[in-house]
Amino acid sequence: MSKFDLVVIGAGPGGYVAAIRAAQLGKSVAIIEKERQLGGTCLRVGCIPSKALLESSHLFEHAGHGFASRGIKVSGLEIDLGAMMDQKQGVVDTLAGGIDGLMKKNKIERFFGHATLANPTTVQITSEDNTEEVTGDTILLATGSTPASLPGIDFDGQFVGSSTDAIAYEEVPEHLVVIGGGVIGLELGTVWRRLGSQVTVLEYLDRILPGMDNELAKDALRIFKKQGLKFHLGARVTGVTNDGTKATVTVDGQDSITCDKVLMAVGRRPNTENLGLEAAKVEVDKRGFVVVDNHYKTSAGNIYAIGDLIGGAMLAHKAEEEGLACVEQLYSGYGHVNYNAIPGVVYTDPEIASVGKTEEELKEAGIAYNKGTFPFIANGRAKASGTVDGKVKLLAHKETDRILGAHIIGPHAGELIAECVVAIEFGASAEDIARSSHAHPTLSEVIKEAALAVDGRTIHM
Template identity: 40%
Template sequence: DGKRLGGLCLFEGCVPSKALLHAAALIDQAGGAAELGIEFGPPRVSLDLLRKWVSERVVGRLARGLAAAARAKGVEVVGGRAVFEGPRQLRVEGDEPQKIRFAHALVATGSAPLPLAGSPPARERVMDPSAALALPEVPERLLVVGGGYVGLEIGTVYAAIGSAVTLVETTDDLLPGVDRDLVQPLARRVGSRFAAVHLGTRVGELVERDGRVEARLGGAAPQPFDRVLVAEGRRARSDGIGLETTAVRTDERGAIAVDDRCRTDESRIYAVGDVTGEPMLAHRAMRQGVVAAEAIAGRPAAFDNMAVPAVVFTDPEIAWCGLGEREAGRAGRPVRVAKVPWAASGRAATLGRADGLTKLVLDPESGRVLGVGIVGPGAGELIAEGTLAVEAALTAEDLAATVHAHPTRSETLMEAAAAFLRGR
């Protein structure tokens, strides 16, 4: 739609959310500096300046860079909404309607947030993640529906800038599916910063009354909130683009089926990113885009990556890749797990953050690294080494024999590998 280059991640997702999480971290660090003998006054947050910084200095700068790159590479940008009219043609709707015939097409329409199941929206006070990241105000009381990474990240931002945040998750755990020892440090910190966390709880109908939204949490009496954020997942955006005129196949959640070359059932149409389903991660989409481009160019290519890392940019951060400990247990696969608490890390001590953990999931016989999990500040940067280890089929001996700089948190990967070797 339109001529704006860049997708959900840049304009409404990971980039603005991480910019706001950086601001939240500054507030938190200033508040904790008194332990070091450094005192600051209470923070004063200007939403206008914060919005401007995110939109102009962060998102705007990256968007301008994309546009410049497209011009430099001779990419023709057509503004409008594209709808397929068959396997070789589409029409563009908008101010400059036209029809385009193509040799190959690539669908990268992304995803859209799911509404709260069983409850109609209560107008503007019920926000999806994109609306919440626009920072319409600092609500006195914010209800976050969903204990996945989106709800936790945005809830962290609003808690830092002054909202009393109540989080509700229908399952019994935050970040369902992630190993519990990775989630526990985050759960403790969230418990101390949010007003309340309700697990195993469903949200009933949302009713807007007297400028607030009343929500029933489980079987309790309705509670008033100034705003509600619904973060219960996303659905592929494949409706309304004419796929029914092609052989492209979608599932019940709208995700387009593709092979390992990112090709759909229509041989001339490819698809990448969120529209192809889980995991809905920008870095997966980028890799898929490279594979699709190479396949269209006739080169040998396949999306056959063994590990796609995932990161939750809360405080502390959580990152993982490859086989998780719980996943191995469910599959009945024998593994050995090596852990290093960050209480033993000199670098973590200098940062005043010993509440981290590094773990390796390994094949018990060969010592091959099957999965890596990290929780702690900077986990998102540290997971790259773990992803390489899984992708390249490295062993514990490879990691243990690699010299890591001291003092750094990356040493904990080396130390976990050494712990595995000592326990053989």
């Protein structure tokens, strides 16, 4: 039986990053993953493949509808869906191979198979070929999450599928129904709408993008409708049936909808199946998330947990930060995550990005604030590139002027939000951003103008 300082269960963004950092700190590390490829859901069937398809579908749509206005004529445009899927898989394979190389470089021992806690220090690893055990002074759980469904509706792989199915359709569905108006549903709905599907989004709430700033969510809804996505808000889905060729989605109080595919995108649940939490006396809450303290320690003293497994924002980069903080706290004495500075991004067109507090949260907390907004349509770079939808919105404390929240809908919002993340992390004020020189012409000037708008002194509006 092999013994290690740290045994990491799960090789997704949180797990493999934690393993690397522990190895850098001189610890003997093992990582256990039941999939042949490292990288977890994010790399294999989530963030990375969906972004590859978003980029490919964007190029296809732009070639068909955007090139002509720039004097570029295209004829005979068609989709080779197989080649598009091959390109997506090539990206995944390359990145997964890179992580495998990082494990070898950092002398992290890799084990393939399903991991089960036999007790607080021993992990049993089961594969098709054999069963073995490893022990660790410390065990880190980083098994992530799996797609959730609605009561009475099961994933069948043919008509009703998860995001894993929706990134691998063999043909473009004539009509795709997306259940859930959150990030995953809108991103993948956008992919197939661009490629020719009629897409209908059913959302239980009276708004899309729950948890994000409501003003931006309203802007996004207007833009997505203009692009061709159809929305039914306040829609409570009660069931899905099929006749062997089509699926029928029933909605309480509304007409049923017949379609070719159903994408279930109503959230994710912690992946604790057969993990052995009871045997190791690891406590979970009523929703199934592992309970941890401020240093990610579970009720079993030497077992820690991070990422989707412990709830909060289910984001790859949040899991990475937790993995680093957990390991550094264990082996160097200090680790910390500023949860108010974790950005969220929706990779639609336009992109939507957010960090810090929303207006709704500030109002509910009774915090006085000033708001500054600036539209991309008044920005030179945005006009030149033809990407003028959206705006930047900054929220600053009324007394101290410190940035409390930043919300962007517009071109490259996912990249632009980084400036705001750094501002919040370092306690910067709107005045700090307003006084910082931003290159011209760039999209980032919209952030500067929004910062100026907090004090009512924009230049270009």
